[in-house]
Amino acid sequence: xxxxxxxxxxxxxxxxxxxxxxxxxxxxxxxxxxxxxxxxxxxxxxxxxxxxxxxxxxxxxxxxxxxxxxxxxxxxxxxxxxxxxxxxxxxxxxxxxxxxxxxxxxxxxxxxxxxxxxxxxxxxxxxxxxxxxxxxxxxxxxxxxxxxxxxxxxxxxxxxxxxxxxxxxxxxxxxxxxxxxxxxxxxxxxxxxxxxxxxxxxxxxxxxxxxxxxxxxxxxxxxxxxxxxxxxxxxxxxxxxxxxxxxxxxxxxxxxxxxxxxxxxxxxxxxxxxxxxxxxxxxxxxxxxxxxxxxxxxxxxxxxxxxxxxxxxxxxxxxxxxxxxxxxxxxxxxxxxxxxxxxxxxxxxxxxxxxxxxxxxxxxxxxxxxxxxxxxxxxxxxxxxxxxxxxxxxxxxxxxxxxxxxxxxxx
Amino acid sequence: xxxxxxxxxxxxxxxxxxxxxxxxxxxxxxxxxxxxxxxxxxxxxxxxxxxxxxxxxxxxxxxxxxxxxxxxxxxxxxxxxxxxxxxxxxxxxxxxxxxxxxxxxxxxxxxxxxxxxxxxxxxxxxxxxxxxxxxxxxxxxxxxxxxxxxxxxxxxxxxxxxxxxxxxxxxxxxxxxxxxxxxxxxxxxxxxxxxxxxxxxxxxxxxxxxxxxxxxxxxxxxxxxxxxxxxxxxxxxxxxxxxxxxxxxxxxxxxxxxxxxxxxxxxxxxxxxxxxxxxxxxxxxxxxxxxxxxxxxxxxxxxxxxxxxxxxxxxxxxxxxxxxxxxxxxxxxxxxxxxxxxxxxxxxxxxxxxxxxxxxxxxxxxxxxxxxxxxxxxxxxxxxxxxxxxxxxxxxxxxxxxxxxxxxxxxxxxxxxxxxxxxxxxxxxxxxxxxxxxxxxxxxxxxxxxxxxxxxxxxxxxxxxxxxxxx
Numbered sequence: 001x002x003x004x005x006x007x008x009x010x011x012x013x014x015x016x017x018x019x020x021x022x023x024x025x026x027x028x029x030x031x032x033x034x035x036x037x038x039x040x041x042x043x044x045x046x047x048x049x050x051x052x053x054x055x056x057x058x059x060x061x062x063x064x065x066x067x068x069x070x071x072x073x074x075x076x077x078x079x080x081x082x083x084x085x086x087x088x089x090x091x092x093x094x095x096x097x098x099x100x101x102x103x104x105x106x107x108x109x110x111x112x113x114x115x116x117x118x119x120x121x122x123x124x125x126x127x128x129x130x131x132x133x134x135x136x137x138x139x140x141x142x143x144x145x146x147x148x149x150x151x152x153x154x155x156x157x158x159x160x161x162x163x164x165x166x167x168x169x170x171x172x173x174x175x176x177x178x179x180x181x182x183x184x185x186x187x188x189x190x191x192x193x194x195x196x197x198x199x200x201x202x203x204x205x206x207x208x209x210x211x212x213x214x215x216x217x218x219x220x221x222x223x224x225x226x227x228x229x230x231x232x233x234x235x236x237x238x239x240x241x242x243x244x245x246x247x248x249x250x251x252x253x254x255x256x257x258x259x260x261x262x263x264x265x266x267x268x269x270x271x272x273x274x275x276x277x278x279x280x281x282x283x284x285x286x287x288x289x290x291x292x293x294x295x296x297x298x299x300x301x302x303x304x305x306x307x308x309x310x311x312x313x314x315x316x317x318x319x320x321x322x323x324x325x326x327x328x329x330x331x332x333x334x335x336x337x338x339x340x341x342x343x344x345x346x347x348x349x350x351x352x353x354x355x356x357x358x359x360x361x362x363x364x365x366x367x368x369x370x371x372x373x374x375x376x377x378x379x380x381x382x383x384x385x386x387x388x389x390x391x392x393x394x395x396x397x398x399x400x401x402x403x404x405x406x407x408x409x410x411x
Numbered sequence: 412x413x414x415x416x417x418x419x420x421x422x423x424x425x426x427x428x429x430x431x432x433x434x435x436x437x438x439x440x441x442x443x444x445x446x447x448x449x450x451x452x453x454x455x456x457x458x459x460x461x462x463x464x465x466x467x468x469x470x471x472x473x474x475x476x477x478x479x480x481x482x483x484x485x486x487x488x489x490x491x492x493x494x495x496x497x498x499x500x501x502x503x504x505x506x507x508x509x510x511x512x513x514x515x516x517x518x519x520x521x522x523x524x525x526x527x528x529x530x531x532x533x534x535x536x537x538x539x540x541x542x543x544x545x546x547x548x549x550x551x552x553x554x555x556x557x558x559x560x561x562x563x564x565x566x567x568x569x570x571x572x573x574x575x576x577x578x579x580x581x582x583x584x585x586x587x588x589x590x591x592x593x594x595x596x597x598x599x600x601x602x603x604x605x606x607x608x609x610x611x612x613x614x615x616x617x618x619x620x621x622x623x624x625x626x627x628x629x630x631x632x633x634x635x636x637x638x639x640x641x642x643x644x645x646x647x648x649x650x651x652x653x654x655x656x657x658x659x660x661x662x663x664x665x666x667x668x669x670x671x672x673x674x675x676x677x678x679x680x681x682x683x684x685x686x687x688x689x690x691x692x693x694x695x696x697x698x699x700x701x702x703x704x705x706x707x708x709x710x711x712x713x714x715x716x717x718x719x720x721x722x723x724x725x726x727x728x729x730x731x732x733x734x735x736x737x738x739x740x741x742x743x744x745x746x747x748x749x750x751x752x753x754x755x756x757x758x759x760x761x762x763x764x765x766x767x768x769x770x771x772x773x774x775x776x777x778x779x780x781x782x783x784x785x786x787x788x789x790x791x792x793x794x795x796x797x798x799x800x801x802x803x804x805x806x807x808x809x810x811x812x813x814x815x816x817x818x819x820x821x822x823x824x825x826x827x828x829x830x831x832x833x834x835x836x837x838x839x840x841x842x843x844x845x846x847x848x849x850x851x852x853x854x855x856x857x858x859x860x861x862x863x864x865x866x867x868x869x870x871x872x873x874x875x876x877x878x879x880x881x882x
Contacts, residue, residue: 005765008414011504012739012748013511016585022514071532077488078528082521084492088499088510096418096503103421103500107431110493117485169768172419176768177781180422180788182500339746344515344585348522356522359552363529366549370540378542387548394555401562408576408590 001165003330009093014337017345022086023318023333029082031314034196035203035307036079037152040072042204042244044120044145051127051135057232063130064211070124073117073148090333094162094325101161101171102154103182109154116147149197156193157185163263163321165329191255198251199313201244202283206306208237209286213299219374234293238286241302245283249276262328266320275309275316282309355397359390412762415751417737418503419766420788427801428501429721429793435493437717441608441709442487443560444601448609449479450527450557452636453534457550461543467625469538469546475616476535482612484531502793504737505728512588512730512746513567523559530556565601569594572724573656573731580732583745588730593654600651603644604712607682610637611708614689614701627693634690641683648675656731659723662833666722671715678711725794726835734835735793752829756838760786774842782843783850790837790847797854806854813855819848 015022043065050062087095099106123140127133161171164187171186172178212233218225256267266272286293286302293299325331362383370377379387421428453472460468498506510517530553537546566589569575575591578584610633617633620626652663685704689696728735732743739751755763761772767785774782787797787805795805812818822837822844829836839847 001765004412005414008765009416009418011507011511012416013508013743013746015511016515025518074484074488074528074532077492078521078525081492081524082518084495085510085514085517085521088495088507089514092503092507092510093416096499096507099496099499100419100421100503103428104423106496106500110435110489110496114486114489117489118481121481121485168419169766172766173768176770178420178768178771178785178788180420180792182421182423337747339583341515341583341585344513344519348515348519351519351522356526359526359556360529363526363533363549363552366541366545367529367533367537370537373540376542377540377545379545384545384548387545387552391548391551391555394552394559397559398555398562404586405590405594408586409592409595411576 001168001329006093006165006329006331009097010336011092012337014339015089016339016341018338019090019334019336022089023322026083026086026090027314027318028311029079029086030317031307031311033076033079033083034314035310036072036076038196038200038203039207040069040076041145041148041152041197041200042207042240043069043072044141044148045200046204047130048138048141048145050130051138051141056131057229059131060226060229061233061236066124066127066130068207068211070120073120077113090336091162091321091325093331094165095158097165097168098158098161101168101182102157102185105154105157105182105185109151112147112154113151116144116151119144119147152197153188153193154185156196157188160187160189160192163324164260189255189258191251191258194251195248195255198244199248199279202241202248202279203244203306203310205237205239205241205244206282206286206303208233208240209293210300210303212237213293213297214372216294216299218372241283241286245279249279252276263320263324265323265327266316269319271316271319275313278309278312282306351397355390355393358386358393362387362390413754413758414765415738415754415763416504417764417766417789420792421500422788422792422797423801424796424798425800427792427796428497429802432494432497432501433714433717433721435490435497437709437713439487439490439494440713440717441612441705442483442490444605445608445612446479446483446487446527447557447561448605448607449475449483449613450530450554452606452609452613454547454550454554456632457534457547461547467622471616471620471625471629472550473535473538474619475613476531478616480531480535484528488528502728502735502737504739505733505735508729508733509567509571512570512585516563516567516585516589520560520563523556523563526556527553527560561601561605562598565598566590566594569597571729572659572720579730579745580741580743581745583743587745591654593651596647596651596654600644600647603640603647606636606640607644608708610634610640610686611682611701611704614696614704615698618696618698618701623694626696630689630693630696634686637686638683638690641679641686645679655723658832662723662725663719666725666833667719671719674711674715678707678715681707682712725833728793736790736835736837737793738835738837740835752836752838756840759840759843760789760838761843764789774846779846779849780853781850782846783848783853786839786843786847787850790835790839805851809851809855811855813852815845815848815852818851819844822848 046065047062047069050058050065053059053062119140123137123144126137126140127135167187171184172180212230215225215230215233256272259267282302282305285305289298289301293302322333325333365383366377366379366387369379369383423431453476456468456472460466460472495506530549533549534546534553537549541549566575569591570588572593573591574580574588575594576587579587613633614630617626617629620629652660655663682704724731726734727740728737730743732739732741732748734740738755739748741750742748751763761767761774761782771778771782771785784797791797791805795803795808797805799806809818809821822839823841825831826834826837827839827844829838
């Protein structure tokens with residue numbers, strides 16, 4: 001595929017801000033998305049494991065992880081919208097072609113994701129309190145996990161196919177005969193897929209440490225307080241983080257050794273080195289902390305470092321894509337035609353940073369504190385003021401929408 | 412060699428890719444509009460509950476909210492990106508045009524969406540766990556953020572029909588594309604009907620309430636909301652239609668099926684009658700009947716509305732400059748966009764496309780039908796099924812004609828000139844017109860739509876469609 005062809009596939013409308021902004025936002029939001037996906041997968045797996053145990057601690061963990069998985073799917077979907085948006089902005093020739101060539105699977109993705117999510121809810125409705133009753137309908141959860149892995153596989157294939165423009169014509173028109181069915185998944189890299197899936201073990205281990213710290217922070221006399229459960233969680237979380245990390249790194253090594261020729265540079269690149277260091281640091285950090293894990297806010301630090309490591313991994317993944325397409329196909333994602341639009345650019349960043357920051361800061365703080373409080377939680381005056389400002393910002397945003405809109409309409 | 416940026420084509424012979432997009436979009440409208448209406452309704456109920464000290468209203472919020480977690484926040488949150496995915500494979504340049512003009516608007520909507528998803532969990536699970544003022548504040552935040560998502564998507568939907576201001580073509584700018592009469596008419600219309608959907612779907616939850624007095628109260632609240640919004644929505648529909656481009660009006664009169672208006676009137680009447688009946692006899696409301704009414708709204712209200720919206724913007728798919736067949740149809744100096752028609756006229760479709768195999772670039776006697784198939788995929792299949800089923804089957808427009816020369820004359824008269832209402836300008840050169848005609852003639856030979864050969868009254872200056880229309 002010639003560079004001129006790839007250029008022709010770009011949208012002629014250009015982009016409303018410098019492409020590097022979309023590149024960076026794509027990396028950051030993809031990291032958040034994959035973190036939610038990995039927590040969801042890990043939480044589902046722990047729920048399934050606990051579903052076949054009689055031990056009280058395992059039953060309690062399974063119940064908590066079932067709720068975690070339910071919310072994590074929501075969060076993964078919501079957060080996944082952003083990188084899906086940004087990839088279309090600067091990599092449209094690659095993303096759209098890859099999707100069209102496997103169109104039936106793209107449509108199947110929607111159906112299977114709905115199926116996986118509903119199966120998770122079906123399991124929840126059959127097991128509203130796993131601590132109090134034995135497990136019913138475990139096959140729903142198995143089905144959910146399988147379907148989630150299948151939709152992950154579809155996304156994986158679409159991401160790999162977009163890196164191989166030299167094969168697109170062969171897939172679309174084998175032997176020169178057009179096949180518009182979109183029924184094939186054409187290219188995949190099992191070791192790459194395994195790396196991201198196995199990494200969910202490490203991420204979930206770090207998540208469990210945060211969960212444990214959250215339980216430790218509850219008010220004295222909270223009905224759910226149980227020191228033996230908190231003590232039981234620690235080795236489980238540490239071992240899970242370590243095992244997940246080791247397995248993911250093993251899969252990652254296979255991935256690096258099996259990269260196609262045009263991507264082989266990546267295995268010895270600084271990007272790969274940085275990702276490796278970040279992951280090793282994240283996995284070993286909780287063990288280095290030792291007893292400090294139980295003091296102050298240190299219990300949350302491993303997951304925070306894990307999130308940073310995922311951002312580094314996301315940046316390395318992006319570098320693999322950006323540099324491969326530039327070096328092998330002459331496609332520079334940063335030279336996209338610019339049709340600068342200040343209003344929509346500024347409105348987004350103000351909405352994101354100010355409105356989103358205030359409102360989500362308020363909501364998440366209330367949710368956090370309410371969960372740690374015995375009885376009814378009443379926010380402090382300062383937090384309440386933050387909520388009032390959040391409401392005001394929402395009203396101001398809506399007023400500006402209509403004010404600007406009516407002005408433009410009447411102009 | 413210059414290229415036009417046409418992507419590979421996905422063609423689904425069973426029902427056509429267009430209908431798959433339509434199906435996903437239609438169910439998403441039900442899920443998402445219900446959620447937005449419910450978010451505002453919840454804010455009202457929470458306010459009433461705390462003002463009158465009626466905790467049972469909070470219980471209803473919790474029940475309806477739990478229902479919506481699956482109905483809107485599982486099914487709706489997946490079918491939303493699902494529309495992106497389906498349009499990506501069915502109409503990549505259509506969705507690309509929207510994405511590239513409105514990426515920041517979608518990103519802004521995403522901020523509201525994140526708040527909405529956090530809010531729905533909190534409004535459900537924090538009932539009784541936070542003080543009343545805090546829960547009410549969360550309800551208000553949830554309602555406003557949810558409505559914020561609608562405010563944003565409406566401007567993009569309006570742009571699909573036509574840019575808000577004509578200056579957009581010459582000056583560009585997000586504001587000129589986003590805001591216009593159609594934006595506000597559509598916003599008002601959808602705001603009304605979202606409450607109708609909230610009331611209809613809410614019946615599924617209210618119908619299961621055991622306490623008779625409480626069921627009466629909730630049922631009547633929903634019925635009043637439903638009746639008022641259905642009537643207001645019906646009136647606003649006139650405003651909405653008045654804000655459509657002139658071509659849409661002509662298309663509405665000539666191309667929409669006769670049952671379209673009737674279907675909407677009947678659906679609205681049945682919905683109004685349903686609410687009136689449940690207001691008078693709340694005991695009538697059961698989850699099963701409310702579910703049936705939800706299906707009525709979906710099949711007889713939303714499906715015709717969504718398919719009409721798709722038809723009315725023909726031959727364009729976005730912004731009155733991207734044709735349904737993905738070709739850039741006109742210059743947009745404001746964004747530096749050039750029409751691709753001159754290049755296609757100069758080089759032909761086959762030589763201008765990226766995704767055409769070498770052996771099909773040039774038409775020969777041997778490959779004419781196969782080149783025609785390739786051309787039909789590119790230029791026709793987005794709106795016309797190439798099989799006997801699905802959206803507007805192509806074979807149905809040629810009356811079973813098997814005469815290649817006659818079909819070629821028709822194609823060159825009706826499409827190459829670009830003078831046919833509702834149809835894109837398709838600048839086929841002589842060889843390509845022959846190839847496409849060969850394919851269509853071959854299709855007519857095998858199509859059960861026309862078991863007997865018939866001749867179409869083809870006019871050499873055929874600026875009008877053939878008479879055997881499927882619509």
